[in-house]
Amino acid sequence: MSDRIHGSEKKVISIAILVSAAHLFILAAAALFYGLTVPDCLEGVKPFTEGSLSQKTDRHYELHMVARMWNFDPAEVVLPVGARVDIFVSSLDVTHGFHITGTNLNLAAVPGAVNYGRVVFGKPGVYPIVCNEYCGIAHHGMYGTIRIVENLTAGYLPAKKDKVPEVASNEPPLVTQGRKLYHEKGCIACHSLDGSQVVGPTFKGIYGRLSYFTDGTSIKADEAYIQESILFPQKKIVKGFESVLMPSFPVTPEEVQGLVEFIKSVK
Numbered sequence: 154m155s156d157r158i159h160g161s162e163k164k165v166i167s168i169a170i171l172v173s174a175a176h177l178f179i180l181a182a183a184a185l186f187y188g189l190t191v192p193d194c195l196e197g198v199k200p201f202t203e204g205s206l207s208q209k210t211d212r213h214y215e216l217h218m219v220a221r222m223w224n225f226d227p228a229e230v231v232l233p234v235g236a237r238v239d240i241f242v243s244s245l246d247v248t249h250g251f252h253i254t255g256t257n258l259n260l261a262a263v264p265g266a267v268n269y270g271r272v273v274f275g276k277p278g279v280y281p282i283v284c285n286e287y288c289g290i291a292h293h294g295m296y297g298t299i300r301i302v303e304n305l306t307a308g309y310l311p312a313k314k315d316k317v318p319e320v321a322s323n324e325p326p327l328v329t330q331g332r333k334l335y336h337e338k339g340c341i342a343c344h345s346l347d348g349s350q351v352v353g354p355t356f357k358g359i360y361g362r363l364s365y366f367t368d369g370t371s372i373k374a375d376e377a378y379i380q381e382s383i384l385f386p387q388k389k390i391v392k393g394f395e396s397v398l399m400p401s402f403p404v405t406p407e408e409v410q411g412l413v414e415f416i417k418s419v420k
């Protein structure tokens with residue numbers, strides 16, 4: 154029997170068996186010791202519309218991530234070294250990518266669906282999240298950050314932490330509401346408060362200053378203009394920012410009022 158198989162063939166078969174065994178071993182080790190799981194599309198899970206972080210046990214976290222044009226909610230996550238994170242990803246608009254740099258987690262963020270993957274963060278450092286699925290004009294600016302920190306007692310979301318911001322007690326309620334919306338609606342991703350130009354013009358000192366537009370006209374930024382900029386972002390395009398389209402946001406008239414008052418207050 155055995156002399157019917159050529160010697161070199163036997164060698165090849167042995168190597169094939171060895172390689173297969175090695176693969177199985179690596180898979181088992183990855184699952185058992187590194188906590189890796191196969192990305193999965195969950196059925197029967199209601200897609201969520203807001204990002205959140207919850208702590209299940211000492212090291213075990215659950216992270217809900219929402220992708221939308223053109224940011225992630227939450228935009229920044231801070232976790233202790235060794236955190237084992239169950240990540241659920243969904244989208245509010247189109248299909249986005251969700252890749253955590255430095256890990257092997259690469260999911261699609263699909264509207265109406267929830268995808269799942271698990272990552273164990275063994276080393277401290279900054280892990281940028283990138284969208285690797287072209288999703289529109291500001292696709293290149295779509296990113297988030299996971300920060301893994303040593304000696305941290307519990308993970309948290311920096312932007313949501315100051316959801317109820319510390320403000321002077323005499324701040325008008327509308328301004329406080331607007332400040333909250335600035336975080337929640339994601340304006341923070343493109344507009345700074347400190348004068349730095351991020352993706353869009355800074356809000357610092359915008360009220361009463363001249364805005365110059367691509368059609369050569371200009372306008373002194375008053376309440377009506379700021380309101381129009383939020384409701385109809387494409388009506389007037391600020392010069393120098395024509396390469397990025399500001400998305401329009403679903404906002405109630407009351408929310409617009411809050412945002413306008415907040416923007417006016419950024420001096």
Ligand SMILES: [Cu+2]
Pocket residue numbers: 220221222223248249250284285286287288292295
């Ligand atoms: Cu995207």
